[in-house]
Amino acid sequence: TRTIRLAVVAGDGIGPEVVAEGLKVLGAVLDGSDVQVEQTPFDLGAARWHRTGETLTDADLEAIADHDAILLGAIGDPSVPSGVLERGLLLKLRFALDHYVNLRPSTLYPGVPTPLARPGEIDFVVVREGTEGPYVGNGGAIRAGTPHEVANEVSVNTAYGVERVVRDAFARAQARPRKKLTLVHKHNVLVHAGHLWRRTVEAVAAEFPDVAVDYAHVDAATIYLVTDPARFDVIVTDNLFGDILTDLAAAITGGIGLAASGNINPDRTTPSMFEPVHGSAPDIAGQAKADPTATVLSVALLLEHLGLGDEARRISDAVAADIAGRDGTTRSTSQVGDALAARVRS
Amino acid sequence: TRTIRLAVVAGDGIGPEVVAEGLKVLGAVLDGSDVQVEQTPFDLGAARWHRTGETLTDADLEAIADHDAILLGAIGDPSVPSGVLERGLLLKLRFALDHYVNLRPSTLYPGVPTPLARPGEIDFVVVREGTEGPYVGNGGAIRAGTPHEVANEVSVNTAYGVERVVRDAFARAQARPRKKLTLVHKHNVLVHAGHLWRRTVEAVAAEFPDVAVDYAHVDAATIYLVTDPARFDVIVTDNLFGDILTDLAAAITGGIGLAASGNINPDRTTPSMFEPVHGSAPDIAGQAKADPTATVLSVALLLEHLGLGDEARRISDAVAADIAGRDGTTRSTSQVGDALAARVRS
Ligand SMILES: CC(C)[C@H](C(=O)O)[C@@H](O)C(=O)O
Ligand SMILES: CC(C)[C@H](C(=O)O)[C@@H](O)C(=O)O
Numbered sequence: 001t002r003t004i005r006l007a008v009v010a011g012d013g014i015g016p017e018v019v020a021e022g023l024k025v026l027g028a029v030l031d032g033s034d035v036q037v038e039q040t041p042f043d044l045g046a047a048r049w050h051r052t053g054e055t056l057t058d059a060d061l062e063a064i065a066d067h068d069a070i071l072l073g074a075i076g077d078p079s080v081p082s083g084v085l086e087r088g089l090l091l092k093l094r095f096a097l098d099h100y101v102n103l104r105p106s107t108l109y110p111g112v113p114t115p116l117a118r119p120g121e122i123d124f125v126v127v128r129e130g131t132e133g134p135y136v137g138n139g140g141a142i143r144a145g146t147p148h149e150v151a152n153e154v155s156v157n158t159a160y161g162v163e164r165v166v167r168d169a170f171a172r173a174q175a176r177p178r179k180k181l182t183l184v185h186k187h188n189v190l191v192h193a194g195h196l197w198r199r200t201v202e203a204v205a206a207e208f209p210d211v212a213v214d215y216a217h218v219d220a221a222t223i224y225l226v227t228d229p230a231r232f233d234v235i236v237t238d239n240l241f242g243d244i245l246t247d248l249a250a251a252i253t254g255g256i257g258l259a260a261s262g263n264i265n266p267d268r269t270t271p272s273m274f275e276p277v278h279g280s281a282p283d284i285a286g287q288a289k290a291d292p293t294a295t296v297l298s299v300a301l302l303l304e305h306l307g308l309g310d311e312a313r314r315i316s317d318a319v320a321a322d323i324a325g326r327d328g329t330t331r332s333t334s335q336v337g338d339a340l341a342a343r344v345r346s
Numbered sequence: 347t348r349t350i351r352l353a354v355v356a357g358d359g360i361g362p363e364v365v366a367e368g369l370k371v372l373g374a375v376l377d378g379s380d381v382q383v384e385q386t387p388f389d390l391g392a393a394r395w396h397r398t399g400e401t402l403t404d405a406d407l408e409a410i411a412d413h414d415a416i417l418l419g420a421i422g423d424p425s426v427p428s429g430v431l432e433r434g435l436l437l438k439l440r441f442a443l444d445h446y447v448n449l450r451p452s453t454l455y456p457g458v459p460t461p462l463a464r465p466g467e468i469d470f471v472v473v474r475e476g477t478e479g480p481y482v483g484n485g486g487a488i489r490a491g492t493p494h495e496v497a498n499e500v501s502v503n504t505a506y507g508v509e510r511v512v513r514d515a516f517a518r519a520q521a522r523p524r525k526k527l528t529l530v531h532k533h534n535v536l537v538h539a540g541h542l543w544r545r546t547v548e549a550v551a552a553e554f555p556d557v558a559v560d561y562a563h564v565d566a567a568t569i570y571l572v573t574d575p576a577r578f579d580v581i582v583t584d585n586l587f588g589d590i591l592t593d594l595a596a597a598i599t600g601g602i603g604l605a606a607s608g609n610i611n612p613d614r615t616t617p618s619m620f621e622p623v624h625g626s627a628p629d630i631a632g633q634a635k636a637d638p639t640a641t642v643l644s645v646a647l648l649l650e651h652l653g654l655g656d657e658a659r660r661i662s663d664a665v666a667a668d669i670a671g672r673d674g675t676t677r678s679t680s681q682v683g684d685a686l687a688a689r690v691r692s
Contacts, residue, residue, distance in 0.1 A: 076534070082533050082534045082537070082540070082541075082544075083533065083534050083535070083537040083540070086534040086535060087534075087535065087537065091535070114463070115462055115463060115464070115572045115573050116461055116462065116463060116572075117460070117461060117462060117463040118461070134480075134499075134501070134535070134536060135535055139501075139536065139537070139538040139539065140538055141538045141541075141542065143505075144538075144541075144542075145545070146505065147505050147506065147509075148504075148505060148506075149504065149505035149542055150502065150503070150504050150505075151503045151504075151538040151539045151541070151542040152500055152501060152502055152503070152538065152539070153480075153500070153501040153503075153536045153538060153539045154498055154499070154500050154501075155480070155485075155498060155499040155500075155501070156496065156498055157496070157497045157498070157499075158494075158495065158496050158497075159489075159492065159493050159494060159495035159496075160493065160494075163493075186586070186589075187428050187429065188422070188428045188429050188432040188433075189429070189432060189433065189437070189480070189481055189586075189589075190480060190485065190499045191428070191429040191433065191485070192485040192486055192487045192490075192497040192498065192499060193485065193497045193498070193499045194428070194429070195428075195487075195490075195497070196487065196490075196495055196497040198428075199491070218589075218590055219589050219590050219592075219593035219594075220593060222568065222590055222591075222593050222594040222597065223593050223594065223596070223597040223601075223602070226461045226462070226572060226594065226597050226598060227461050227597055227601075240532070240535075243532075243535075243564075243565050244564055244565050244568055244590060246565075247565035247566060247568050247569050248565075248568040248569065248572065248594070250569070251568065251569040251572050251573055252572060255569075255573075256569070
């Protein structure tokens with residue numbers, strides 16, 4: 001028997017609701033197998049912060065790190081000052097656990113309503129850098145609150161950090177049928193960071209001669225995402241551009257209710273973390289309205305990462321079948337979870 | 347008789363082709379009026395750089411500054427290292443002439459093909475800050491080209507710079523029927539810059555009590571642009587987010603062939619500059635294929651800025667009528683210009 005030790009951070013808003021369904025489907029897909037899941041819930045997020053003033057203590061982090069993987073729902077609440085939970089908890093986890101590959105697949109499942117008139121085939125993966133860029137928290141302000149305030153934000157990019165994520169993206173591109181990698185940046189303006197990314201892609205490309213390499217400025221990339229998303233196979237990009245592009249990618253593939261992500265440390269020295277791309281959606285929290293599909297697909301990424309590819313595929317097949325069968329009837333969060341759990345069992 | 351002294355920077359690629367049509371329509375709309383145009387062409391861009399190594403000399407800048415307005419086609423060519431012309435010429439003009447309002451209207455004209463299935467009514471304006479943010483050129487690299495390289499890019503935001511563009515955006519919102527302003531930023535991650543923007547919007551809002559204020563993170567804003575663009579009236583945002591959002595906005599309103607922009611110094615101490623949002627498109631340069639409509643609409647923004655609102659409206663009406671009459675027949679760049687010139691005359 002293999003035991004997966006899973007840290008569960010349900011978090012805020014709809015987080016607990018969608019995580020419950022993710023765990024339901026995880027249980028269902030492993031039912032009858034020799035893999036079992038040992039869950040540790042972590043009380044983190046807005047409620048904890050209000051109660052204790054803590055976001056993520058060293059003890060929390062140490063306890064979480066002592067797991068095989070993390071399932072996270074959503075973090076953030078309007079009652080907490082902007083940035084406190086995002087930077088003190090969500091990004092702290094990504095940075096402390098060195099999740100340098102933020103993996104965000106975008107697939108348009110047949111039957112999913114998309115805002116695009118002629119979407120074509122959409123099936124690409126964004127490999128978003130997760131530990132550098134403008135997300136490093138390396139900014140500050142002087143004379144804050146006065147007419148002479150200067151507020152800076154620094155994007156930090158290292159050869160070490162860029163190379164490892166670019167190499168991961170190339171490997172993913174090589175494993176896919178189309179074998180195409182697109183670097184997205186803005187090297188005509190952000191020349192220093194841009195040239196580092198560009199040079200790194202050129203250098204690593206030599207190790208992957210069968211992967212076709214392409215480049216798009218981030219502004220142009222948003223155009224392609226709505227006019228010709230089929231051109232993309234694997235996109236590699238920095239932390240901020242990746243944040244923006246993956247929300248747009250989620251929108252064109254049926255909305256953030258379906259978009260899954262993995263915060264991955266490919267070196268496996270720390271647990272990787274899987275979460276839906278959507279946020280805590282406080283406006284619909286507690287109403288059983290949230291679509292748990294993105295969380296369920298995040299569970300599939302988790303299983304894939306842990307080497308359980310067959311189980312992962314059973315989940316994504318179940319999701320595809322469920323989506324194909326949607327007829328517009330409103331279902332509650334747990335009804336969707338039940339339906340997916342039933343499908344993976346059958 | 348009033349004379350408009352116009353600096354013309356046709357630039358690279360399709361720049362000269364579309365500028366020729368812009369000037370044709372400008373001539374047509376002023377024909378028979380007491381306004382005349384005195385043009386000074388400036389030889390700037392890739393060819394000049396190849397010949398002389400110069401992008402924009404002090405003498406060029408001084409000469410350009412001695413005009414009432416600037417019409418620019420497009421800057422950039424693959425034969426020139428990335429960033430040289432963009433930063434040495436295009437951005438240098440925007441910065442040196444203090445074009446702190448980068449104005450980019452997005453209107454979906456009836457009959458224009460859009461990639462969206464149900465676009466709804468799209469009619470908003472992006473007020474993109476033009477002289478700060480990650481565009482300031484305040485970055486650098488150490489140990490470049492080695493495995494120990496660190497490349498930084500600094501986004502600089504000042505109370506002075508943010509307040510003046512936010513005030514301009516509020517004034518524009520107030521002058522529009524819907525009177526709504528949306529700040530787009532990412533204040534949960536870029537907390538220092540984000541909080542400056544947020545506090546500034548809150549403070550200036552007090553002077554515009556009839557303007558409704560809204561906020562969206564930049565990632566969410568890209569979702570809204572494809573799922574519910576009608577929610578936007580005036581967007582105010584930083585230089586980089588504005589760059590990204592306006593390309594996406596152009597895409598959903600029929601493509602960058604139609605998107606106009608003004609680089610405006612509202613204080614009128616320097617000439618403002620008007621240019622299509624599209625680039626130099628070297629792949630179609632010299633083939634008379636480029637759509638000059640974005641440049642013609644930029645001429646309308648120019649006239650508006652110079653207080654010639656009636657003439658501006660005659661141009662935008664002509665464009666709307668031309669677009670409504672498009673039947674899929676391919677027209678050359680000058681055929682489109684001729685058609686628009688004929689319409690503004692009639
Ligand atoms: C909540 C926020 C900090 C986060 C990010 O910007 O990375 C989110 O938008 C995401 O994409 O996971
Ligand atoms: C060419 C480039 C420097 C420019 C920008 O990034 O501002 C362009 O994309 C634009 O939007 O005008």
